[in-house]
Amino acid sequence: MTFSIVARCKTTGMFGVAITSSSPAVAARCSFARAQVGAVASQNVTNPALGPLTLDRMEQGESATDAINGVVANGEHMEYRQVLAVDNQGRTAIHSGAQSLGIWTQAQAQNVACGGNLLDNDSIPQAMIDAFISSSGHLGDRLVQAMNAGLKAGGEAGPIHSSGLKLVDTVSWPIADLRVDWTDACPIAELRSLWALYEPHLNDYVQRALDPSQAPSYGVPGDEA
Secondary structure (H helix, E strand, O other): OEEEEEEEOOOOOOEEEEEEEOOOOHHHHHEEEEOOOEEEEEEOOOOOOHHHHHHHHHHOOOOHHHHHHHHHHHOOOHHHOEEEEEEOOOOEEEEEOOOOOOOOEEEEEOOEEEEEEOEOOOOHHHHHHHHHHHOOOOHHHHHHHHHHHHHHOOOEOOOOOEEEEEEEOOOOOOOEEEEEOOOOOOHHHHHHHHHHHHHHHHHHHHHHHHOHHHOOOOOOOOOOO
């Protein structure tokens, strides 16, 4: 019921997760990223605890592979889980349990990993990898392009209704955390529109948090700065 991508920008070190599902509010339960550590997607009969557990292990110095192997070895019901991770050296790892739903598959490369379940066909993760690798620009743009490529390759077997995009950089909070929690239209198209609206303001929002005196004006009624 879900397909996702976790990725690292090799130029900036920024991490991101993008995800979509037939379930409501998928990004609230399945997307995890930590600045200068990595990004994780935990999906398929989701256990949201697996995201922070994997990030904790990577923050302690484990590679993506070792972190996921450790989580799998110590976890329960892991045959039902899919977990994707990328670490701060761009190493990637994926666990897809034997009880993953429907057509499920995965693909990975340096700096990027994709996986899904209840898919229309088994080409979707590789199509997303190819789109990410061949794209350029901001990590957020590349993640949205990869999601669109997955949709064009067939997407889920049924309709999708929610999506999300999370980005972390050098500050302790996500610099973008955009969600389409439910729509009867295309959640990836709506996510693309949200990102296009948000991206021009992204750096300003960070600057306002770090030093409001150096931030640009807010551009709202009553703001004379």
